Amino acid sequence: MTEYENLGHMAPVPASQQGKAEYYIPHHCVIKPSSTSTKVRVVFDAGMKTTSGVSLNDIQFAGKKLLPDIIDILSRFRLHKIVFCTDVPEDYEEIYPEAIDTFRKQTFVDDILDGDDDVPKAVKKKDDLLEVAKAVGFTLLKWASNSPEFLATLPPECIETTFDITDESDLLKLLGMQWQATQDFFSFKFTVLDPAYTKRGILSTFARIFDPLGFLAPLTSKIKILFQRLWIIGLDWDTSLPSTLKLEWSQIFESLPLLSKLRIPRLVVIPNYTRADLIGFSDASSLAYGTVIYLRTENLENREVKVSLVLAKSKVAPVKTISIPRLELCGAVLMSKALEKAHKMYRDQIEIQSNVTLTDSEVVLSWLKTLPCTLKTFEANRVTYILERTEPQMWQHVSTDQNPADIISRGCHVSDLIDNNFWYQGPTWLMRPMDEWPIKILTTTHQNAKEGLKNNPWLMRPMDEWPIKILTTTHQNAKEGLKNNQEFTCLSTLRLQYDFLMNNYSSWTKLNRITAWILRFSVNSRQIDPENRKSGELSVLELREAEFALVRITQKLFFEDELRKLSKGLVLSRYLQKLNPYLDEKNILRVRGRLTNADLPEEQKHPILLPKKAKLTELLIDSYHQDYLHVGPRTLQSLLARRYWIISARQIIRSRLAKCVTCFRANPRPLNPLMGDLPIARVAQGRAFISVGTDMGGPFWTKDTSLRKARFVKSYICLFICLATKAVHLEL
Numbered sequence: 001m002t003e004y005e006n007l008g009h010m011a012p013v014p015a016s017q018q019g020k021a022e023y024y025i026p027h028h029c030v031i032k033p034s035s036t037s038t039k040v041r042v043v044f045d046a047g048m049k050t051t052s053g054v055s056l057n058d059i060q061f062a063g064k065k066l067l068p069d070i071i072d073i074l075s076r077f078r079l080h081k082i083v084f085c086t087d088v089p090e091d092y093e094e095i096y097p098e099a100i101d102t103f104r105k106q107t108f109v110d111d112i113l114d115g116d117d118d119v120p121k122a123v124k125k126k127d128d129l130l131e132v133a134k135a136v137g138f139t140l141l142k143w144a145s146n147s148p149e150f151l152a153t154l155p156p157e158c159i160e161t162t163f164d165i166t167d168e169s170d171l172l173k174l175l176g177m178q179w180q181a182t183q184d185f186f187s188f189k190f191t192v193l194d195p196a197y198t199k200r201g202i203l204s205t206f207a208r209i210f211d212p213l214g215f216l217a218p219l220t221s222k223i224k225i226l227f228q229r230l231w232i233i234g235l236d237w238d239t240s241l242p243s244t245l246k247l248e249w250s251q252i253f254e255s256l257p258l259l260s261k262l263r264i265p266r267l268v269v270i271p272n273y274t275r276a277d278l279i280g281f282s283d284a285s286s287l288a289y290g291t292v293i294y295l296r297t298e299n300l301e302n303r304e305v306k307v308s309l310v311l312a313k314s315k316v317a318p319v320k321t322i323s324i325p326r327l328e329l330c331g332a333v334l335m336s337k338a339l340e341k342a343h344k345m346y347r348d349q350i351e352i353q354s355n356v357t358l359t360d361s362e363v364v365l366s367w368l369k370t371l372p373c374t375l376k377t378f379e380a381n382r383v384t385y386i387l388e389r390t391e392p393q394m395w396q397h398v399s400t401d402q403n404p405a406d407i408i409s410r411g412c413h414v415s416d417l418i419d420n421n422f423w424y425q426g427p428t429w430l431m432r433p434m435d436e437w438p439i440k441i442l443t444t445t446h447q448n449a450k451e452g453l454k455n456n457p458w459l460m461r462p463m464d465e466w467p468i469k470i471l472t473t474t475h476q477n478a479k480e481g482l483k484n485n486q487e488f489t490c491l492s493t494l495r496l497q498y499d500f501l502m503n504n505y506s507s508w509t510k511l512n513r514i515t516a517w518i519l520r521f522s523v524n525s526r527q528i529d530p531e532n533r534k535s536g537e538l539s540v541l542e543l544r545e546a547e548f549a550l551v552r553i554t555q556k557l558f559f560e561d562e563l564r565k566l567s568k569g570l571v572l573s574r575y576l577q578k579l580n581p582y583l584d585e586k587n588i589l590r591v592r593g594r595l596t597n598a599d600l601p602e603e604q605k606h607p608i609l610l611p612k613k614a615k616l617t618e619l620l621i622d623s624y625h626q627d628y629l630h631v632g633p634r635t636l637q638s639l640l641a642r643r644y645w646i647i648s649a650r651q652i653i654r655s656r657l658a659k660c661v662t663c664f665r666a667n668p669r670p671l672n673p674l675m676g677d678l679p680i681a682r683v684a685q686g687r688a689f690i691s692v693g694t695d696m697g698g699p700f701w702t703k704d705t706s707l708r709k710a711r712f713v714k715s716y717i718c719l720f721i722c723l724a725t726k727a728v729h730l731e732l
Contacts, residue, residue, distance in 0.1 A: 004042065025056065070175050071212050073106055073113055075310060075345040077174070078268045080115030082122040083184075084150060085174055086129070087111055087142040102129060105348075108175055112140070119149045126153070144172050146184040146266075176210040184266050186215070188259040195253045197246050199230045200237040205253065214312025215264055217290060218423065221314040222411025223252060225287045228316045255414040262418060268308035269350075273297035278342055279307075279356045279430065281398070282335040283405035284327035290314035290408030291335035293342050294426045295350075307430045309423070310345075313338050314408045325448060326378060328361035331405070332368075333382050335359075336389040357390055358398040358439060360406075365442040366449035368395050373504050379452035380504075396439045402427050501553070502615040508623035513538060516546035548586055550616055551608055555589045558611035563589065579645070581609055591645040607645040612652050620644065621656045630663050681723045691723045702732075 004010050013022075026045045046056040077083060087110055102125065106114040112129070116122040122145075133140050142160040145151050151159050160172065171178045171187065178187045188209075196204065206223050209216065226248060235241070241249060269276070275298045282291040292312040298305045313334055317327055335357060346352065359365065369392060372380040400406055404423055407416075417423060429437050505511040516538045524533040534542075556563065565572055566583060580592040590606040598605055610617045624639055625631065631639070633653045646652060657663060681691035698716035720729040 001042070023050065023056065067108055068105055070108060071311070071341070072345045073108055074175060074177060074213060075342075076106065076349055077113045077115065078266050078308075078310070079346070079349050080122075081117050081267065081271065082119055082145070082147045082150060083113070083115030083266070084122060084126060084143060084145040084147075085111065085113045085172070085179075086140040086144075101348075103132070111175060113174060119147055122147070122150050123153050126150070144181050146181050176212070179266065186264040186266055188216070188262055190256045190259045192257050195250065197241045197249060198238050199227070199235050199241075202227060202230070202249060205256075209256075209259075213310070214292070214314070215262070215309065215424075216259075216414075216417065217292065217312035217314045218407040218410075218412040218417060219252075219414055221288045221290060221316070221408050222413070224314065224316045225411055226252070228319070232319060252413065258414040258418060262414075264424065265308070268295050268306070268310060269297045270299060270304050270306040272299055273306075274300045275353050276346075276350045277354050277356065277434075278339060278352055279426065280335045280339050280358065281403050281405040281426075282328070282331035282357075282359050283400070283403050283409045284317070284324065284331040284361075285409040286317060286324065286327070288314055288316045288409050288411065289327050289331035289334065290405055291331060291338050292405050292408065292423075293335075293338050294430065295342075295346075296430060305431045307426045309425070311338050311342055312408065323451070325361060325363040325451070328359065328364045329367065329379065329382050331409075332357075332359055332361075332364050332386055332395075336386045340389050355390065355394050356396065356434075356439075357394045358396055358403065360398055360400045360403045362397060362442055362446040363448045363452075365395055365397055366446045367452055368392055369442070369445075370449070370452075375452050393441070396441050398439050402429070402438060502550075506619075506622075508619035511550070511619060512543055512546050515550055516542045519546055519549060548588060551588055551610070552586075554610065554614045554616045558614055559589060559609070575647070576609075579609065582606075604642050607641060607643055610644050610646045612646065612648045617646055617652060618656055621646075621653055622660075625657065625660065630660065630666070633657055679723075684724065686724060688722045688725050688727045689720065689729065693721045693723055695719045695721075 001010075005012075013024075026048045027042055028045070030041045030043055032039055032041065046060075049055050102112060102114045106112060114125060116125055126143075130140060141158050143151065143154050143158050144160045171180055171189065173179075178189050179185075180187060188211075190208065193205075195201070202223070206220070206227070209220065209223075211217070211220060226245065229245065230241070233242070240246070277296045277298075279294045279296055280291060281294075283289065290313055293310050294307050295310045296305065296307045315330070315334065339355060339357065343352065367375060367379050367383050368386060370383070372384045372387075375383060404426055407423055421428075501515075502511070505514070520534050520538070520542060527533045562572055562576055562581070563583075566581070566589075571577070572581070581589050582592050584590050584606070589609045591609050592606060595605040610620070621636070621640065625636055628636070628639060633650065636657070637649050637653055640646060640649065640653075696716055696718055699714040700717065701712045702715040703710040704713050715732055718731040720731070721727070
């Protein structure tokens with residue numbers, strides 16, 4: 001604390017300000033005897049609640065993430081043959097050099113991890129770092145490297161690595177990972193403690209396993225599955241585990257000391273490689289799903305190949321039971337995320353020639369080759385997400401016994417991971433040329449894939465089986481609009497699919513613009529002269545016409561009977577009679593109302609009539625709600641009423657606003673004050689009316705006598721309530 005005061009990081013509170021309403025950040029020390037530079041660190045707890053129930057962190061806005069991801073730093077650290085790490089002994093707050101990639105991409109807080117392909121290049125990079133560090137006023141200490149030649153260029157007092165090849169206990173901590181520099185491998189260290197057979201004890205033990213790259217994904221998956229079961233049975237934090245779960249946790253806990261025997265090579269590439277590929281596997285079971293990504297490097301001249309695990313992820317299956325194909329699809333989503341992550345990690349270091357994504361689910365492969373618009377919402381959203389990040393031709397089938405991600409979906413103990421080349425290096429056939437791999441591209445649709453399709457999935461079938469036809473004859477009602485009674489050809493569907501257009505979009509703006517583009521295409525396709533065709537950005541008029549087209553479709557489906565009665569002059573339904581609707585020149589149903597003589601725009605005097613349960617109505621409500629910064633239901637209803645008359649508007653608006661995530665998060669929690677103790681008179685036993693509460697009521701007009709023509713006078717009532725028995729007495 002004296003050092004912080006000398007550096008000007010803190011100052012004593014003046015006596016005149018002590019005891020006043022100020023905020024002081026609580027702090028405590030963390031002692032780390034193994035550290036060679038900073039054995040005592042001060043930790044400030046800005047998350048601690050004050051007397052108001054709010055912490056400093058609660059009122060701070062989370063800004064942009066400034067530090068690079070630990071996973072990215074460690075992954076790029078595994079690409080260099082010669083690597084080094086160093087440490088900044090004190091906090092640096094004023095300068096963060098952007099000119100050096102190492103400081104910008106390979107620095108996390110005060111740890112720097114980098115390397116190069118040979119010793120001279122690594123030494124040159126080290127010298128540049130020292131010059132930049134010296135220029136901005138801080139030093140670099142605790143240097144470590146897997147190269148004795150590199151360390152020989154540093155002063156002995158700056159070196160932390162002790163080069164003893166026989167000493168495997170000489171481990172360095174790199175961003176939470178254990179690294180043995182002399183033999184260049186990663187390992188794990190687990191201090192044996194007494195097992196705690198409670199939910200709190202399991203979570204505490206699990207938190208001690210730091211594995212950002214997923215080397216232990218099968219083990220962590222097994223612990224996650226066990227922890228989920230504890231939540232399902234509703235076990236309290238400090239309640240002892242049931243006998244069956246206690247036995248299962250005991251087996252996992254007893255195998256954790258074996259983590260120290262794991263040896264994971266740091267280097268993931270071969271020297272002078274000429275080709276690099278990323279291979280992803282995904283799998284799922286009823287308990288969990290996961291993915292594993294391998295980096296395959298090859299020297300095409302000498303046919304040397306190396307395959308290394310670079311990233312793995314796992315998630316437990318949702319508590320709500322869903323089918324195995326859907327879980328497999330979730331695993332494919334997770335693999336697309338991990339593959340995208342791997343590309344971002346290596347894009348500045350390695351040129352990836354190809355990506356191969358493998359799964360053992362033929363149903364998922366069938367869905368990925370299906371138009372998302374023909375799938376149900378669950379499948380369509382995830383298939384769209386996957387295809388935005390990967391190409392359909394990348395996805396191929398692999399058998400379950402050749403899928404290393406199967407280990408994640410079922411979990412395993414530490415003993416099963418030791419010397420498990422199938423997990424850390426993938427199947428042996430990855431070492432062979434790609435054309436000899438036992439994988440295949442799915443060409444047929446699996447029969448179980450139909451479960452994810454909508455009711456009329458005719459788009460899934462070959463085009464020659466689509467329920468459409470080409471008209472080669474002229475319809476009798478079309479002759480009126482033709483010149484010289486010429487023949488025409490058109491393509492039409494047998495049935496209008498309302499859901500095909502409306503239910504595939506969750507944004508009114510997107511739906512409106514897509515409809516406008518469709519209408520422009522329709523208009524341009526009828527223009528023989530190219531100069532008369534429209535091009536460029538959509539105009540306001542085109543967007544308005546698209547809106548009217550969507551309204552006409554909605555009204556035709558929901559007000560079919562009313563439109564028919566209106567065209568024939570019949571009496572409308574009772575719930576529409578008071579609105580007195582009519583059809584305007586664009587064949588849109590509007591409310592006539594009583595504002596014909598009002599000095600208002602025409603669309604406000606006669607708003608468009610919309611049904612309550614239409615998808616178009618929901619999209620308009622959501623769009624207005626977002627455009628006007630999440631206003632309340634009354635304001636939103638008045639804004640919509642300027643153009644639209646929604647039946648039962650209040651009910652549907654409140655229903656849609658209740659589903660707004662932004663409003664739900666911003667809605668403050670009501671502060672319920674603590675109730676005071678009841679007075680003695682309310683709780684003490686005794687005769688009625690010993691303690692009373694009084695109130696007056698009136699005036700009441702009463703007759704002063706019982707005569708017929710008695711005059712009326714003002715009267716008042718005095719009310720007496722017994723505080724103990726709640727008995728009531730009235731005096732007039």
